[in-house]
Amino acid sequence: MGFLVESLQDCNRALAICRSYSKAWYRRGKANTSMGNYDNAVCDLKVSLCMEQSSSGKRQIEGELKLIAVQHKGKDFPPNVADSKESVANDDTVGLIYLICGLSKWSRRLKSLLLRINAFIKSSVTDQPQQIQLQCVSTETKGRGMVSLTDVPQATLLHTEEPYAAIVSKHCRETHCHFCFNELLADIVPCPSCSMALYCSQLCQIHARGQDLPYDTKNHEIGAELSSDLEKYVASVTKETVNDANIKQNAEHRHECGLNWPAALPAEIVLAGRVIVKSIEQHGKFGQSSTIVIDPDLCHNYIQLNSEAKLELHISSIVLLKCLHHCYGSNVPLNGDTISQCVLLLSQINVNSMAIIRMRSSDTFGRLNSAGSLATSTVEQVRVGQAIYLAGSMFNHSCQPNIHTYFLSRTLYIRTIDSVAARQPLELSYGPQVGQWSCSERQSSLKEQYAFVCSCTGCSQLNISDLVISSFRCSNLNCSGVVLDSHLVNHEKQKVNPFHGSLLLQVGRLELDEVKRVASLLCQSTGSEYRIEPGYCLSCGVYRDVEASNAVVKKAELGIRRLEDSTQLSTNILSNALRSLDLLRSALHPYNKKVAEVEDYMAQAFCSIGELQQAQNYCQASIKILEKLYGHDHIVIGNELVKLASIQLSLGEPAFEESRNQINLIFSQHYGSHADIIFPHLQFLKRRL
Numbered sequence: 001m002g003f004l005v006e007s008l009q010d011c012n013r014a015l016a017i018c019r020s021y022s023k024a025w026y027r028r029g030k031a032n033t034s035m036g037n038y039d040n041a042v043c044d045l046k047v048s049l050c051m052e053q054s055s056s057g058k059r060q061i062e063g064e065l066k067l068i069a070v071q072h073k074g075k076d077f078p079p080n081v082a083d084s085k086e087s088v089a090n091d092d093t094v095g096l097i098y099l100i101c102g103l104s105k106w107s108r109r110l111k112s113l114l115l116r117i118n119a120f121i122k123s124s125v126t127d128q129p130q131q132i133q134l135q136c137v138s139t140e141t142k143g144r145g146m147v148s149l150t151d152v153p154q155a156t157l158l159h160t161e162e163p164y165a166a167i168v169s170k171h172c173r174e175t176h177c178h179f180c181f182n183e184l185l186a187d188i189v190p191c192p193s194c195s196m197a198l199y200c201s202q203l204c205q206i207h208a209r210g211q212d213l214p215y216d217t218k219n220h221e222i223g224a225e226l227s228s229d230l231e232k233y234v235a236s237v238t239k240e241t242v243n244d245a246n247i248k249q250n251a252e253h254r255h256e257c258g259l260n261w262p263a264a265l266p267a268e269i270v271l272a273g274r275v276i277v278k279s280i281e282q283h284g285k286f287g288q289s290s291t292i293v294i295d296p297d298l299c300h301n302y303i304q305l306n307s308e309a310k311l312e313l314h315i316s317s318i319v320l321l322k323c324l325h326h327c328y329g330s331n332v333p334l335n336g337d338t339i340s341q342c343v344l345l346l347s348q349i350n351v352n353s354m355a356i357i358r359m360r361s362s363d364t365f366g367r368l369n370s371a372g373s374l375a376t377s378t379v380e381q382v383r384v385g386q387a388i389y390l391a392g393s394m395f396n397h398s399c400q401p402n403i404h405t406y407f408l409s410r411t412l413y414i415r416t417i418d419s420v421a422a423r424q425p426l427e428l429s430y431g432p433q434v435g436q437w438s439c440s441e442r443q444s445s446l447k448e449q450y451a452f453v454c455s456c457t458g459c460s461q462l463n464i465s466d467l468v469i470s471s472f473r474c475s476n477l478n479c480s481g482v483v484l485d486s487h488l489v490n491h492e493k494q495k496v497n498p499f500h501g502s503l504l505l506q507v508g509r510l511e512l513d514e515v516k517r518v519a520s521l522l523c524q525s526t527g528s529e530y531r532i533e534p535g536y537c538l539s540c541g542v543y544r545d546v547e548a549s550n551a552v553v554k555k556a557e558l559g560i561r562r563l564e565d566s567t568q569l570s571t572n573i574l575s576n577a578l579r580s581l582d583l584l585r586s587a588l589h590p591y592n593k594k595v596a597e598v599e600d601y602m603a604q605a606f607c608s609i610g611e612l613q614q615a616q617n618y619c620q621a622s623i624k625i626l627e628k629l630y631g632h633d634h635i636v637i638g639n640e641l642v643k644l645a646s647i648q649l650s651l652g653e654p655a656f657e658e659s660r661n662q663i664n665l666i667f668s669q670h671y672g673s674h675a676d677i678i679f680p681h682l683q684f685l686k687r688r689l
């Protein structure tokens with residue numbers, strides 16, 4: 001019937017009950033074969049072969065193994081994963097560097113340098129957390145923060161952590177497992193008591209409710225002689241299922257089971273309930289002064305809240321405590337003390353909880369062309385859950401982060417995306433990043449959501465991206481300088497002079513030379529006098545009427561909106577949108593984010609009518625701008641390149657290989673080999689070559 005994932009899950013469930021069930025290993029092998037997971041299929045079938053008693057059964061399994069050997073020739077057993085990964089990285093990285101340098105022939109010195117960089121990247125991209133000693137230190141402007149005691153190379157997996165408490169997002173209650181947050185497939189396992197909580201497997205259901213295992217642990221004996229590789233494999237497939245102690249520890253749904261309030265209250269309040277229950281299990285009664293709910297020094301946003309928001313927190317706390325009291329009686333008393341502890345906890349959750357993100361790739365299908373099917377893949381982030389990670393919440397934010405976080409199941413992974421020197425702050429992005437928004441937009445988003453004024457390098461030092469992201473072009477057509485409006489000028493001046501304006505930026509005063517240096521990086525130097533005033537080009541000083549330019553932009557936006565809103569694309573709408581793009585280009589700086597967005601819309605529009613060559617051009621134009629804003633190896637560029645590569649693939653363009661190499665490098669730097677799990681469509685691009 002083609003339900004391969006479900007078939008795999010059924011096999012896993014059977015093996016959770018009896019690890020020595022040969023037929024389940026055999027079926028697992030068949031499912032993995034059909035899914036193209038040949039390495040796993042070979043292991044499954046080998047295990048099955050060792051356990052199978054009948055000679056006819058053994059012959060059948062051997063037949064399957066031979067078939068795989070033919071279909072997947074040249075594969076060793078046990079599969080040498082390290083070797084295969086290495087060769088991919090080798091070709092990819094060299095190809096990428098070739099692309100970046102844009103050289104037709106490499107000099108010998110350059111080539112050897114590239115190979116050394118390549119070897120370095122290969123050695124550092126691994127999925128095992130490295131033995132890096134992290135330390136929580138006190139910082140001047142951001143409270144506590146995390147550093148490493150040694151230098152850390154780029155792409156190092158620094159830290160992994162299970163949540164202290166986690167909750168599925170409201171909008172994902174019907175679509176994602178309430179324990180591991182993976183997408184629910186056809187065979188959902190509801191909680192046997194309340195059927196309100198939904199799980200992707202019985203194992204997740206057991207984890208969440210903490211009931212005794214429904215199988216006899218005696219059955220975990222394998223009962224056959226296996227090689228050490230196969231034993232490891234069997235353990236890796238079944239390991240979680242036998243870890244009884246681990247299962248009993250979580251049990252975060254137990255106190256909510258059968259009650260209506262967990263579904264009715266906002267997710268962060270239910271999360272606070274889970275934290276309180278965990279704390280009761282660890283320390284006893286809630287509310288005693290000795291009882292500490294998570295870290296009392298953890299930042300919170302209570303002071304910054306307005307009185308209405310404060311009142312709301314108090315009411316939520318009373319409601320939550322009342323619900324918990326119903327379950328835990330005198331262990332959760334309802335008094336002034338417990339209410340204020342709960343209020344504090346809720347405002348700590350506001351600032352410290354992390355959104356658990358899953359990537360969803362969607363395909364925009366267009367008309368088929370002679371090259372076959374055409375689809376542009378786009379990657380969308382879905383916020384599937386919210387969790388408190390105790391060590392994870394010690395990492396501060398930077399709009400130019402040097403570490404990257406992602407999630408597999410509920411586990412938090414943190415990987416460096418730059419080389420980080422010993423004792424240099426390790427900082428992730430809480431959301432806003434340089435290249436995504438202007439500095440003032442980032443600042444107000446962080447202030448509103450996390451109640452702090454960001455003092456990261458991106459917000460306190462001049463950078464090219466912030467200067468160009470919403471700038472106008474110079475009226476002098478020969479000049480590529482930047483023109484800012486008064487809002488941007490004021491904001492950027494605050495970065496240059498910490499005593500100007502209301503922002504207390506904790507950076508040393510930058511010399512005017514420094515500003516000039518940044519400005520001249522943006523523009524061809526004309527030698528004319530530098531000035532940073534609204535409407536004047538930073539490079540040549542020529543004036544532009546910013547108000548008139550804004551009117552042009554508004555008019556252009558109307559034309560683009562018609563394109564966005566249209567369900568049926570007509571020639572009229574498309575040519576109108578193209579004229580609007582020209583208008584935007586005439587008013588805005590070539591690296592303005594708005595231009596990139598519209599180039600991207602045009603790419604999508606041309607894709608949808610099967611004009612792939614045009615789509616490719618617009619997609620490339622958009623990426624060129626985004627590279628200026630984010631840098632070449634940002635994950636956003638990786639995502640955009642996936643779109644470009646899928647167009648190039650449909651066109652049969654040789655340039656596809658270069659895009660694919662760059663994608664591989666960017667994704668492996670951010671996700672290591674986990675990229676293949678998180679972005680299954682990347683496998684598709686790899687296989688298509």
Ligand SMILES: C[S@@+](CC[C@H](N)C(=O)[O-])C[C@H]1O[C@@H](n2cnc3c(N)ncnc32)[C@H](O)[C@@H]1O
Pocket residue numbers: 141142143144145297298299300351352393394395396397398450451452453454455456
């Ligand atoms: C998740 S906590 C990080 C750990 C925190 N510094 C502490 O001492 O517990 C988030 C809080 O750290 C501070 N913080 C994090 N990044 C910051 C930044 N870039 N600028 C200023 N404050 C920051 C803010 O007070 C924020 O509310």
